Amino acid sequence: MHNKPISELANDLVAKTVSSVELTQYFLSRIEQHENLNAFITVDPEFSLAQAREADRRIQQGDKSALIGVPIAHKDIFCTKGLLTTCGSRILSNFVSPYDATVIDRLNQNGAVILGKTNMDEFAMGSSNETSYFGPVKNPWDNATVPGGSSGGSAAAVAARIAPAATGTDTGGSIRQPAAFCGVTGFKPSYGQVSRYGMVAFASSLDQGGPITRSAEDAALLLNVVAGFDARDSTSVQRQTTDFVAGLGEDVQGLRIGLPTQFFGHGLDSEVERTVREALQEYEKLGATLIDIDLPNSDLCVPCYYVLAPSEASSNLARYDGVRYGYRAPDYSNLIDMYMKTRAEGFGEEVKRRIMIGTYALSAGYYDAYYVKAQQLRRLIAQDFEQAFAQCDVIMGPTTPTTAFAIGSKTDDPIAMYLNDIYTISVNLAGLPGISIPVGLDSTGKPIGLQIIGQYFGDTHVLNAAHRFQMTTDWHQLEPPGD
Amino acid sequence: MALDHQTVKNIARLARLHIDESNVERYAVELSRILDFVEQMNRVDTQDVIPLAHPQEGRLRLRDDLVTETNQRDSLQKAAPEKEAGLYLVPKVIE
Amino acid sequence: MNWEPVIGLEIHVQLLTHSKIFSGASTAFGADANTQACAVDVALPGVLPVMNEQAARMAVKFGLAVDAKINRRSVFARKNYFYPDLPKGYQISQYELPIVGEGNLIIDTDDGQKRIGITRAHLEEDAGKSLHEDYHGMTGIDLNRAGTPLIEIVSEPDMRSAKEAVTYLKKMHTLVRYLDICDGNMQEGSFRCDANVSVRPVGQQELGTRTELKNINSFRFVERAIEYEIERQIDILEDGGSVVQETRLYDPDKGETRPMRTKEEAHDYRYFPDPDLPPLELDDDFVEATRQTLPELPNAKQTRFMSQYGLSREDSSQLTAAKELAEYFEAAAGATKGDVKTVSNWIIGDLSGYLNKEHREIAESPVGARQLALLIDRIHDNTISGKIAKEVFDAMWHGEGDADDIINDKGLKQITDTSAIETVIDEVLTRSALQIEQYKSGQNKVFGYFVGQVMKATKGKANPQQVNQILQRKLDA
Known part of the structure; x- marks a missing residue:
């Protein structure tokens, strides 16, 4: 049962060969069996089973909504009414949201079941899930390595088949990088495609929610429910509703695939490179052509990102002040002392580091040299993509320079950690859609991800390209060992 | 850019983050390293490039002036650390 | 040495929208604490702002009324600082690109008319309120006001006396009520003013060091606070000292200003464009449609009253100080067979006196414009004298009936035989x-x-x- 795609689970539910309560119970017990992964922050069986019972009732009445009764795990960054929403932080460790994020609301309407809230890097700041207040998540393929981050819990849960599908968010690679490390499919939609309302903000101009699933087809199915215009988000794009599933029907004959020379250079692990190139050969077999392209400023995307994202974050995280909700320090001498201690005790080291960098970058006298400079560079990076897309339809390359690294190996070196996202960050800066799909294993048996990048709002082309590969290969079917 | 101790303390104060005296040096080193790293941006001449604030560059959507929210105080204040008579309480504010 | 005061005002005008600038919560005044603070207003994790069209329209209306440049593209920016009544830790405001650019307002001074430059007016959200009553030694926070739309109108430092500053402030107060964009209630904080004050030797071009006066919430206090501050600065300079640039609070009980304690720290607001809000772009249709809603403005009305009714500048100014008063005058003047000047005298004199004594607005006058016209008719046709008319008016005010009834009942008819x-x-x-x-x-x-x-x-x-x-x-x- 745990290997079935969600489209099949949905069919089984509607055909009543299995009930939502049974399915939910099944995955809840798998979560329990895999507790050592630490993939979840909150599991509330009573809550989930109540939703499952309601779904079963609707099914009995003939409701055939796309995801009715399907249990789905959510990154703990999405506000869920009546459930803890911690964002992986001590400062929200007691925060029960009084409202649902739009993504959650749409899934609830559709009849999906909330299976639990997955572990994540604190406020989505991290690439290894090690910054979580609730402890690191283990990679199901190798428990000594990280699952990636920041959506590490979601990726690990889907990889370990303890959740049929999950949501994640991606600010600089936080869906794609853990998907690559965990051998699952992770899709970051175009900026504005999925509502950010109720998604705890990290860097507002970069954040985008998306699915982490076992296949592109599952991702499309999930997106059909959660994507689309939302009046509560001023950056939500008003376009005709896209049927992502229907978009999976095109073949890739004649598809022009751009390969950025910068994605295959210094720093790329040779096994990762070899495996990615093998995947590209598969595309050639399917009739696509490979073209070398140039993204001249892409190597500066990490410095650019580490100005913009912390700047926005320093402001977005100012609301955590111990006044209206969340953690408040127990001992303080006055108001400012209350603020300073609450925030010092409530935030972890990486979050504090980024708040400090962002505060500095926005401060008087430094704003132009850092923030404005980074925004200018952001435009150049976006323009690089525009020029590249004059020559090609999609861009492909490795999702990450290496496979999953050992827990603890990069925690003392922030910059080494940041460089993990070197191939994913530019996509966020330009607001483009990008997916990571599993295309093989390295010699130690750890998954390798291929990244596919599309044009702005070319989300269906990206999903379709991923789907075509998954139709003729079965890397995405591979399960972690020992289960 | 190497940050001195006073600058680190000023930033921490501005960001309302208490840092122990013993950690100031560590922050100074870490933050300076990150700033050196991001200063690689200066390799590219960006003169005359218009800053890009947002990937879409769309225009602001405006909503009608309608009251759509009802009183949610009880639900919203459940999470409040300290409250009384419908107010959020904080240590005394001196003007 | 002779000193010249230099004054600029920043006026915060709460816009008369039904809902808040970025949320659907009500802006009504006086509700129970925090009952009008929704998830967006209390800045829960994950919430986002959505802009109220009416707030933009009102700001444009104001801009057009002061002959200002309307910026077709303006940008919301975050002003970052920590304060318990500021739930997000930043205020959404406008910084580099405000919605209203340079404009001006003409005021009447003792030396004739004077043009006061308006630097800009920008849209922003109001903060909540800190209640300093003692809650076990703590302060209570009410966020009902948080998110109420404001325009902040920044003047050039064009005023040269406390009196001029108050004249400008009153004119602005009149204008925003004419435009129906603000109720002008200073007690409730709908119309607030900060003053930037400095002094310099007469003839000197360079500006002196200025202080910012906050918390001045009546016309009287504005005048007193500025006067006090001018004297304070002159005293310091004449004693050879120098003025410290700082924010000062006006204490109406003591009639003096003092430095504000919480603003001691150097501010660094770290403004940057709000990534949650794309730029506000206004097209010609929007601006033109708004222009169509402009009423006759106070200065135009005043000029018309002078030419149409032959009234003095002073009388016209008083009659046009509030739109309702001007409407009352025109209704009475149109209805009476008597002299327009008599109508003006009655409104500025007796009627205003009665209103002031009972703290009533013109709309609440028990004597309507047509009733006043009838009374003046009786003076005009010699039924009663002006002196008896006062007695009749008093009876009308107290609800004893129309002029004719009262004249008959009391036998007040003039003897003309x-x-x-x-x-x-x-x-x-x-x-x-x-x-x-x-x-x-x-x-x-x-x-x-x-x-x-x-x-x-x-x-x-x-x-x-x-x-x-x-x-x-x-x-x-």
Whole structure:
């Protein structure tokens, strides 16, 4: 049962060969069996089973909504009414949201079941899930390595088949990088495609929610429910509703695939490179052509990102002040002392580091040299993509320079950690859609991800390209060992 | 850019983050390293490039002036650390 | 040394929208604490702002009224600082690109008209309120006001006295109420003012060091606070000291200003464009449609009153100080057969006096414009004298009926029968031999005595012109 795609689970539910309560119970017990992964922050069986019972009732009445009764795990960054929403932080460790994020609301309407809230890097700041207040998540393929981050819990849960599908968010690679490390499919939609309302903000101009699933087809199915215009988000794009599933029907004959020379250079692990190139050969077999392209400023995307994202974050995280909700320090001498201690005790080291960098970058006298400079560079990076897309339809390359690294190996070196996202960050800066799909294993048996990048709002082309590969290969079917 | 101790303390104060005296040096080193790293941006001449604030560059959507929210105080204040008579309480504010 | 004060004002105007600038919560004043603070207003994790169109429209309306440049593209920016009544830890405001650019407002001063430059006006959200009553040594926070739309109107440092500053402030107060974008209630904080004050030696170009005065919430306090501050700065400079640039609070009880304690720290607001809100872009249709909603503005109305009704600048200014007052005047002037100047005098004089005494607005006057017109008709057709009219007005104010009813009921009709008046005059003259002698010997002021006696005898009802004429004729005979 745990290997079935969600489209099949949905069919089984509607055909009543299995009930939502049974399915939910099944995955809840798998979560329990895999507790050592630490993939979840909150599991509330009573809550989930109540939703499952309601779904079963609707099914009995003939409701055939796309995801009715399907249990789905959510990154703990999405506000869920009546459930803890911690964002992986001590400062929200007691925060029960009084409202649902739009993504959650749409899934609830559709009849999906909330299976639990997955572990994540604190406020989505991290690439290894090690910054979580609730402890690191283990990679199901190798428990000594990280699952990636920041959506590490979601990726690990889907990889370990303890959740049929999950949501994640991606600010600089936080869906794609853990998907690559965990051998699952992770899709970051175009900026504005999925509502950010109720998604705890990290860097507002970069954040985008998306699915982490076992296949592109599952991702499309999930997106059909959660994507689309939302009046509560001023950056939500008003376009005709896209049927992502229907978009999976095109073949890739004649598809022009751009390969950025910068994605295959210094720093790329040779096994990762070899495996990615093998995947590209598969595309050639399917009739696509490979073209070398140039993204001249892409190597500066990490410095650019580490100005913009912390700047926005320093402001977005100012609301955590111990006044209206969340953690408040127990001992303080006055108001400012209350603020300073609450925030010092409530935030972890990486979050504090980024708040400090962002505060500095926005401060008087430094704003132009850092923030404005980074925004200018952001435009150049976006323009690089525009020029590249004059020559090609999609861009492909490795999702990450290496496979999953050992827990603890990069925690003392922030910059080494940041460089993990070197191939994913530019996509966020330009607001483009990008997916990571599993295309093989390295010699130690750890998954390798291929990244596919599309044009702005070319989300269906990206999903379709991923789907075509998954139709003729079965890397995405591979399960972690020992289960 | 190497940050001195006073600058680190000023930033921490501005960001309302208490840092122990013993950690100031560590922050100074870490933050300076990150700033050196991001200063690689200066390799590219960006003169005359218009800053890009947002990937879409769309225009602001405006909503009608309608009251759509009802009183949610009880639900919203459940999470409040300290409250009384419908107010959020904080240590005394001196003007 | 002679010193010249230099004053600029920043006026915060709460816009009269139903809902908040970025949320659907109500802006109504006076609700129970935090009952009008929704998830967006209390800045829960994950919430996002959505802009209220009406707030943009009101800001544009204001801009057009002060002849300002309307920026077709303006940008919301975050002003970052920590304060318990600022739930997000930043205020959404406009910084580099405000919605309203340079404009101006003409004010009347003792030296004639003066143009006060407006630097800009930007849209922003109001903060909540800190309640300093003692909650076990703590402060209470009410976020009902958080997110109420404001425009902040920044003037050039064009004012040279506290009086000028108040004149400008009053003119602005009149304008925003004409435009129906603000209720102008200063007690409730709908219309607030900060003043930037400095002094310099007369003739010097360079500006002196300025202080910012906060917490001045009435016209009277604005004048007093600025006057106090000017004197304070002059004293410091004349003693050889220097003015410290700082924010000061006005204490109305002590009538003085003092430095604000919480603003000691150097501010660094770290403004940057709000990534949750794309730029506000306004097209021609929006601006033109808004222009169509502009009423006749106070200055235009004042000029028209002068030419159309032949009123003085001062009277026109007073009558146009509030739109409702001007409307009252025009309704009364249109309805009466009497003199327009009499209408103006009655409104500026008696009616305003009664209103002020009872703290009423013109809309709450128990005497309507048509009723006042009727009263003036009776003066005009000599049914009553101006003096009796005051008595009638008082009765009207207290709800005793229309002018005609009161005149009839109280028998106040003027005596215009010449023979009747002559009879009374003869009686008075008969018992006033002494006074007649005085008058004849050249003491002209004794004439008043005779008039008084006649009026007393007729209970004020004799037509004064006739009394004068007949008396004159008889005495000079």
